[in-house]
Amino acid sequence: MQALILAGGKGTRLRPLTVYTPKPIVPVMNRPFLLYQIDILGRAGITDITLSLSYQPDKIEDLLGDGSDLGVSLNYITEPNPLGTGGAYRFASGELNETTVVLNGDILTDVDIAKVIGFHRKNSADATLTLASVDDPSRFGLVETADDGRILRFIEKPKPEDAASGGINTINAGIYVLEPRILDLVPEGEHLSFEYDIFPEILRREMGFFGYNMIGSYWRDLGNPASYLDAHHDFFDGKIGGFEIDRSASSDVATAATVDDVSVIGAGAVIKPGARIKRSAIGPGVHIDEKAVVEGSVIWPHARISAGAEIRDAIIGRSGYIGRNVIVGAGTVLGDKASVPDYSKV
Secondary structure, eight states: OEEEEEEOOOOGGGTTTTSSSOGGGOEETTEETHHHHHHHHHHTTOOEEEEEEOSSHHHHHHHHTTSGGGTSEEEEEEOSSOOHHHHHHHHGGGGOOSOEEEEETTEEEOOOHHHHHHHHHHTTOSEEEEEEEOSOGGGSOEEEEOTTSBEEEEEOSOOHHHHHHHTOOEEEEEEEEEOGGGGGGSOTTOOOOIIIIIHHHHHHTTOOEEEEEOTTOOEEEOOSHHHHHHHHHHHHTTOSOSOOOOOOOOOEEOTTSEEOSSOEEOTTOEEOTTOEEESOEEOTTOEEOTTOEEESOEEOTTOEEOTTOEEESOEEOTTOEEOTTOEEOTTOEEOTTOEEOTTOBO
């Protein structure tokens, strides 16, 4: 069994966080995001993993290496030009010679991949999609299945009233199990997508095409800053299971500072007396001065939060500077090296 992670996107919707940091390695709870996908593959015994890259590939490879430290073998391919999800799958075909688990590179989930593979094999499927149930299906393309899980059709972003009347709320969750014969449907060197090109062709040919509903599993698309921040809140709330979050990193936290039990503090961080940290991820090397308050926020490595500043439900990029008594409000996203002068409000 092999796996392919499609991690070639530029992360445009996640900007300004992805200007200098490729989306696959943005920190989530102080871990590169891609490690969560590698974790769920490893739990299923899949250790042969190919990463399809395009945007700033060297940064990803330099950080993850050959995967030996993670207990897997990582292979890297770089698209000569953006090929879309389907085109990237075809471009990686030289590395894929058996049943392959394909993951979109912006999905955070704790789904049991072994159960998905078991469902795929039980149905002797050619292709299996994972499906997630959502509260507002009108924002997504929907997938309709028969009682046995066989995929019947795809419905593109219906109106809210149509979605409600149809009783369908399952969407494509971005994880697929594909047999090698699916590659025969994909022309080489073309820009193609699974959703608009390959999946309709599988349906047209009446191949074995099934949907696995991830009932009880966590799922989130980390496509934009709001969702990225919400993912951290979900970690703090205990909604995501099975991942080891390092809360033992060596840092300098003053005895007079207050840090709650769910926050994570990166190695080398300094938190001065009177500072309060609640439900937040503080990156390595961050410096938080006296009486600063950080709540519900994500602070990337080596940022500095000056005395008396208050940051709530916000994201501060790498090496950012927040001046004295600054107020950073909910929903604020500051990119790398952003600087906010003393006594400002953003």
